[in-house]
Amino acid sequence: MMAKLLTPEVFMIVKVVAVFIIVLTMVAIGTWVERRGAAFIQDRVGPNRVALFGKFRIMGLTQPVADGIKFFFKEDVIPDNVDRILFVIAPIIAFIPATMTFAAIPFGRPFDVNGVNYFLSILPPATNIGVLYILAIGSMGVYGIIIGSWASNNKWSILGGMRASAQVISYELAMTMAVVGVVLSTGSLQLDEVISAQTGLWNVVPQFLGALVFFVAMFAETNRLPFDLAEGESEIIGYHTEYGSMKFSMFALAEYANMITAAALFVTLYLGGWHFPWLDQWIWGSILAFLMKLIFILWIFVWVRWTLPRFRYDQLMRLGWKVMIPLSLVNMVVVAIFLAYRG
Amino acid sequence: MKKEVKLSFWDRLYLPAIIVGMGITIKHFFKTLFTRPSNRYTVEFPERKKDLPEWYRGLHRLNTREDGSIKCVACYCCATACPADAIFIEAEDIDDLDEGYPREKRPKQFIIDLHRCIFCGYCEEACPEDAIILTNEYEITQLSREEGLITMEELVKTPKKKMD
Numbered sequence: 001m002m003a004k005l006l007t008p009e010v011f012m013i014v015k016v017v018a019v020f021i022i023v024l025t026m027v028a029i030g031t032w033v034e035r036r037g038a039a040f041i042q043d044r045v046g047p048n049r050v051a052l053f054g055k056f057r058i059m060g061l062t063q064p065v066a067d068g069i070k071f072f073f074k075e076d077v078i079p080d081n082v083d084r085i086l087f088v089i090a091p092i093i094a095f096i097p098a099t100m101t102f103a104a105i106p107f108g109r110p111f112d113v114n115g116v117n118y119f120l121s122i123l124p125p126a127t128n129i130g131v132l133y134i135l136a137i138g139s140m141g142v143y144g145i146i147i148g149s150w151a152s153n154n155k156w157s158i159l160g161g162m163r164a165s166a167q168v169i170s171y172e173l174a175m176t177m178a179v180v181g182v183v184l185s186t187g188s189l190q191l192d193e194v195i196s197a198q199t200g201l202w203n204v205v206p207q208f209l210g211a212l213v214f215f216v217a218m219f220a221e222t223n224r225l226p227f228d229l230a231e232g233e234s235e236i237i238g239y240h241t242e243y244g245s246m247k248f249s250m251f252a253l254a255e256y257a258n259m260i261t262a263a264a265l266f267v268t269l270y271l272g273g274w275h276f277p278w279l280d281q282w283i284w285g286s287i288l289a290f291l292m293k294l295i296f297i298l299w300i301f302v303w304v305r306w307t308l309p310r311f312r313y314d315q316l317m318r319l320g321w322k323v324m325i326p327l328s329l330v331n332m333v334v335v336a337i338f339l340a341y342r343g
Numbered sequence: 344m345k346k347e348v349k350l351s352f353w354d355r356l357y358l359p360a361i362i363v364g365m366g367i368t369i370k371h372f373f374k375t376l377f378t379r380p381s382n383r384y385t386v387e388f389p390e391r392k393k394d395l396p397e398w399y400r401g402l403h404r405l406n407t408r409e410d411g412s413i414k415c416v417a418c419y420c421c422a423t424a425c426p427a428d429a430i431f432i433e434a435e436d437i438d439d440l441d442e443g444y445p446r447e448k449r450p451k452q453f454i455i456d457l458h459r460c461i462f463c464g465y466c467e468e469a470c471p472e473d474a475i476i477l478t479n480e481y482e483i484t485q486l487s488r489e490e491g492l493i494t495m496e497e498l499v500k501t502p503k504k505k506m507d
Contacts, residue, residue, distance in 0.1 A: 304361075304365065307361070307365045
């Protein structure tokens with residue numbers, strides 16, 4: 001029965017729905033983990049009051065549901081002097097690339113049933129533009145921030161948007177050049193090749209420098225705390241100053257979705273994707289291995305956020321242009337020389 | 344700007360310092376995670392209540408004698424001492440003079456305006472009869488302005504301090 005139902009078309013629909021639901025669920029749980037984690041790191045308790053049916057508190061896990069309901073029922077204010085069309089579509093533009101990027105990421109071992117090959121990513125993993133697709137779509141998320149800040153017609157918003165765009169340009173370069181090292185050593189832009197090239201030895205070991213640059217640039221790309229100058233709630237209120245209700249929430253969701261995608265990308269490029277000793281011989285085991293690595297990287301996002309203070313703007317620029325880009329170049333050159341001499 | 348601290352090469356790498364910092368935060372995380380909720384710094388209020396010191400100044404109470412009559416003799420000392428002018432007393436005469444408790448007056452009305460009261464405790468200090476005291480009761484809320492004016496009948500019912 002199940003085997004008859006399993007056609008590539010049905011499998012594709014199941015995959016799309018499952019990936020979308022799982023990413024959105026992880027976004028919701030991510031907000032909870034962020035708040036509880038922050039609280040525990042600061043010796044507080046955090047949100048633990050919201051109870052299911054008024055009885056079961058389950059450590060406040062229903063807090064994201066309550067937040068969502070609150071955001072939906074809030075008044076949706078559109079200020080007078082904003083560009084209405086851009087103002088409305090900006091949160092959507094911020095959110096879509098984050099989920100689109102996830103389409104290219106293989107999250108499990110491909111398998112064969114009745115001579116048909118099934119792969120566990122939405123785009124075929126043999127897509128030749130795999131890495132390019134991710135870099136192209138992934139950096140589009142910042143358009144939402146820039147458009148939203150510009151359409152808001154507000155000084156604080158524009159400051160935030162300008163910071164976001166300058167920051168993304170600076171760190172995108174370093175990030176891309178770090179990825180070039182991976183592409184060089186793999187010899188392919190296909191993500192399944194990148195993953196299978198890492199069997200035995202994950203890229204994070206031979207290309208530690210590149211992984212480090214990519215990791216730092218990841219924080220800047222997703223506007224997370226050491227680099228959250230676009231928001232900077234204590235100095236400028238940020239690009240979403242004029243936003244409220246669900247539109248504001250969309251920006252927050254986009255930030256978390258971006259985090260998940262960036263973490264998934266890091267796992268794919270440097271931590272061996274779904275490879276894990278012993279565990280990846282089964283399909284479910286490979287998915288589990290991928291999820292474990294993903295969740296660990298996501299936890300590091302939260303962990304770093306509550307450890308480091310925000311950079312000053314000139315420090316951010318200096319780090320981007322004078323440290324990160326040279327380091328990524330060094331990584332690229334070292335990998336290139338190594339490959340040239342090995343033959 | 345002149346930099347007063349010269350950072351060594353190791354410091355300028357930032358990463359060792361960041362890793363040490365992350366070690367500190369994760370230590371706090373696990374410390375809080377493995378502490379029982381009752382031992383954490385946060386007192387989760389409706390379920391748990393803070394142990395108050397005995398000098399805590401909360402809701403007022405009018406003490407009574409063993410026979411149930413109010414100790415207050417309507418001397419107006421507390422109303423005079425009150426910096427916030429929160430106490431209103433109307434006195435009345437007592438006809439039957441008792442040898443055991445020689446007093447001539449008692450309050451007919453004794454109203455404390457909780458909206459005005461600053462809980463300074465001067466009334467307690469001024470009282471010559473130990474009639475008015477401030478208890479440890481701090482959950483004082485009303486739904487209207489009128490309920491904030493508490494009368495003699497309610498003041499008598501305020502629970503005593505735990506140590507009493």
